[in-house]
Amino acid sequence: MKFKNYILPLLILATLIIISLLAGRYSISVNDIADIISGKCDNQMTINVFTQIRLPRTILVVLSGAALALSGFVFQNIFKNPLVSPDVLGVGSGASIGVILSVIMPVSALSNSMSSLLSFSMPFAFGIFTVTVSLLLSAAVGKSNGNGIYNMVISGIIISSICNSVIMILKFTADPERQLAAIEYWLMGSFANCVFSDVYAVFPIILISVILLYIMRGQIALLSFGDEEAMSLGVSVSRVRITGILISTLLVSSVVSVAGAVSWIGLIVPHAVRIIFGDKYRMNFTQTIICGGILLLISDILARSLFSAEIPISILTTLIGAGFLFVFLITQRRKFK
Amino acid sequence: MNRIFSKNLLKRTVSSLLAVIFIVSCFTGCSQTPSENNSNKNSDGSFSVTDQIGNTVEFESVPEKIVSVYYISTSLIVALGAEDSLVGIEMKADTRELYKRATPQLLELPAVGSGKEINIESIAELAPDVVIIPKKLSESADALKQLGIDVIVVNPESLDEFRECVSLLAEVTGKTDTGKSLLEYYDKITNQVTEKIAGADSSIAVYLSSASDFLSACTSNMYQTYLISTSGAESVSAEIEDTYWKVVSPEQIAQWNPAYWFTATDASYSADDIKNTEGLSEVEAVKSDRIYEIPSAIEPWDYPTSSSVLGLLWMSHILHPELVSRDDYINEAKNFYKTFFDIDVTEADLGIEN
Numbered sequence: 147m148k149f150k151n152y153i154l155p156l157l158i159l160a161t162l163i164i165i166s167l168l169a170g171r172y173s174i175s176v177n178d179i180a181d182i183i184s185g186k187c188d189n190q191m192t193i194n195v196f197t198q199i200r201l202p203r204t205i206l207v208v209l210s211g212a213a214l215a216l217s218g219f220v221f222q223n224i225f226k227n228p229l230v231s232p233d234v235l236g237v238g239s240g241a242s243i244g245v246i247l248s249v250i251m252p253v254s255a256l257s258n259s260m261s262s263l264l265s266f267s268m269p270f271a272f273g274i275f276t277v278t279v280s281l282l283l284s285a286a287v288g289k290s291n292g293n294g295i296y297n298m299v300i301s302g303i304i305i306s307s308i309c310n311s312v313i314m315i316l317k318f319t320a321d322p323e324r325q326l327a328a329i330e331y332w333l334m335g336s337f338a339n340c341v342f343s344d345v346y347a348v349f350p351i352i353l354i355s356v357i358l359l360y361i362m363r364g365q366i367a368l369l370s371f372g373d374e375e376a377m378s379l380g381v382s383v384s385r386v387r388i389t390g391i392l393i394s395t396l397l398v399s400s401v402v403s404v405a406g407a408v409s410w411i412g413l414i415v416p417h418a419v420r421i422i423f424g425d426k427y428r429m430n431f432t433q434t435i436i437c438g439g440i441l442l443l444i445s446d447i448l449a450r451s452l453f454s455a456e457i458p459i460s461i462l463t464t465l466i467g468a469g470f471l472f473v474f475l476i477t478q479r480r481k482f483k
Numbered sequence: 484m485n486r487i488f489s490k491n492l493l494k495r496t497v498s499s500l501l502a503v504i505f506i507v508s509c510f511t512g513c514s515q516t517p518s519e520n521n522s523n524k525n526s527d528g529s530f531s532v533t534d535q536i537g538n539t540v541e542f543e544s545v546p547e548k549i550v551s552v553y554y555i556s557t558s559l560i561v562a563l564g565a566e567d568s569l570v571g572i573e574m575k576a577d578t579r580e581l582y583k584r585a586t587p588q589l590l591e592l593p594a595v596g597s598g599k600e601i602n603i604e605s606i607a608e609l610a611p612d613v614v615i616i617p618k619k620l621s622e623s624a625d626a627l628k629q630l631g632i633d634v635i636v637v638n639p640e641s642l643d644e645f646r647e648c649v650s651l652l653a654e655v656t657g658k659t660d661t662g663k664s665l666l667e668y669y670d671k672i673t674n675q676v677t678e679k680i681a682g683a684d685s686s687i688a689v690y691l692s693s694a695s696d697f698l699s700a701c702t703s704n705m706y707q708t709y710l711i712s713t714s715g716a717e718s719v720s721a722e723i724e725d726t727y728w729k730v731v732s733p734e735q736i737a738q739w740n741p742a743y744w745f746t747a748t749d750a751s752y753s754a755d756d757i758k759n760t761e762g763l764s765e766v767e768a769v770k771s772d773r774i775y776e777i778p779s780a781i782e783p784w785d786y787p788t789s790s791s792v793l794g795l796l797w798m799s800h801i802l803h804p805e806l807v808s809r810d811d812y813i814n815e816a817k818n819f820y821k822t823f824f825d826i827d828v829t830e831a832d833l834g835i836e837n
Contacts, residue, residue, distance in 0.1 A: 194737070199762035338730055
């Protein structure tokens with residue numbers, strides 16, 4: 147049982163990591179990797195491609211997949227709705243504004259380190275800002291009707307819509323030759339630009355967020371029983387809910403900062419995990435993290451290996467995600483009959 | 484050894500054949516006047532032209548009021564000497580150095596569109612005789628036609644399409660002689676370059692990245708690919724079949740290992756950004772410090788504009804400095820801007836360092 151629930155997914159992830167290190171447009175064999183590790187490789191280009199491009203990219207994809215899937219898992223539990231993703235409070239739209247601003251603003255005039263810092267921090271800051279505004283709006287409305295979840299969803303819809311409008315304005319004013327294509331590409335997500343400095347930037351955030359959510363996992367689980375029951379069991383519902391949302395937002399924003407908007411992982415992976423392994427909250431928490439890494443890694447291997455040109459990652463995650471949901475719905479329909 | 488020799492022989496034969504085909508096609512191009520390409524003229528002054536998506540447009544006389552919402556068509560109209568006919572142009576005209584220098588009056592014209600969309604009511608307000616729009620906005624043509632405004636769609640994406648576009652706009656603006664001169668000038672420079680670099684190594688691997696992102700590569704059917712191949716080199720990213728920039732991974736660039744790296748005019752990144760990118764330091768162009776931004780500060784030489792032939796000269800000089808000198812392209816640039824835009828330019832104006 148332990149093999150199927152934990153070891154098998156871990157083995158699949160490990161196998162995919164090895165494939166990811168071997169797959170790509172630049173030819174690197176197992177022997178090359180062995181030579182690089184043992185210090186015997188004398189082809190500096192191969193060493194650079196492996197250590198400075200492929201290795202950080204693989205690490206970042208696994209981290210990002212895990213982060214997005216876990217944030218989706220937490221959101222679905224907090225909102226007691228399996229069709230919810232972190233985008234419900236506008237984190238994706240807000241972070242996308244940050245991405246577009248970092249493309250439009252003349253950051254190249256700044257020093258390299260300042261430019262990199264701005265490019266990373268803007269999507270991050272805007273993602274968190276958007277969710278904070280959604281929560282504040284929800285709290286303001288909540289004073290009048292007291293329906294927490296409903297208020298949050300409505301506030302999220304309003305703030306997301308405003309963000310989408312801002313995105314359209316920014317795209318409209320963007321230079322069609324120099325900026326628009328880059329914006330469109332970023333909005334479809336890609337790990338093409340990722341290097342080790344991105345790993346250093348997001349790894350501590352993702353690690354700390356995952357640890358905090360792991361510590362809180364019991365309280366988050368109790369939220370799914372309903373506010374009154376959770377309160378009767380000693381859970382501070384508002385505190386746990388807002389903390390969970392903010393930590394999940396940190397996870398999503400950090401991924402958007404380095405890879406742009408990556409769709410569907412947060413929605414589909416928790417679903418897939420429940421279908422494959424059964425709806426067992428404690429196990430699903432870890433399984434979601436592993437399977438997030440698996441799905442995003444498969445998508446990224448395909449994105450960078452199929453053609454000379456990179457395929458934006460969201461095209462593949464959406465295709466795979468929607469395909470899975472389609473199969474899932476058909477299966478459920480047959481079961482029902 | 485024999486296989487290598489045969490491969491080289493085959494390569495040279497193919498290169499020679501391509502050069503012959505190119506020169507023949509250039510001369511064929513030279514022999515065609517603009518009127519032979521696109522239009523039918525009647526004795527009463529009326530004429531019809533076929534635009535670049537195959538629509539035939541009839542004019543009773545040469546249009547007096549023209550709206551151009553596309554930078555490339557506007558700059559070609561200026562090069563043709565028909566700027567006085569323009570009553571509306573594209574947005575962000577104040578960012579175009581060419582307009583500021585050659586035709587500052589254009590900056591006062593209403594901005595009625597961009598490469599992304601047009602404002603139909605603003606155009607209607609100007610009551611133009613014809614509107615020039617790029618192919619990507621061709622869906623707007625019907626709305627304009629319903630208002631009784633003629634529309635010409637241009638699509639100067641390849642060398643042939645660029646030539647067609649010049650001829651078409653020359654017919655529409657009634658500047659067929661200038662159009663012919665422009666194309667002849669283009670052919671003259673192209674032939675000079677072809678003659679000068681004949682016999683040179685044509686297998687130099689070149690990577691050209693877009694202005695927005697150095698991982699965004701020039702693809703097979705782009706005008707810039709023609710510039711590279713005509714300059715006596717091979718665009719490494721021409722294996723990607725497309726008509727627009729495509730993003731590639733750093734390791735794909737490492738795999739191509741280009742000897743030269745060109746960046747589009749006015750790139751939003753610097754050569755140092757490329758040099759500082761992890762994993763690219765061993766790429767030949769980076770290692771040998773052969774990263775060059777295509778001029779110029781006045782207008783991009785890598786776009787399908789009238790001045791792109793200067794881009795061809797510049798590129799040939801960078802790739803074959805022993806065959807095409809710096810003076811060759813500098814002097815020709817000065818001559819070009821004086822002839823077609825009536826402005827004197829210096830190297831500093833062009834943004835070219837000594």
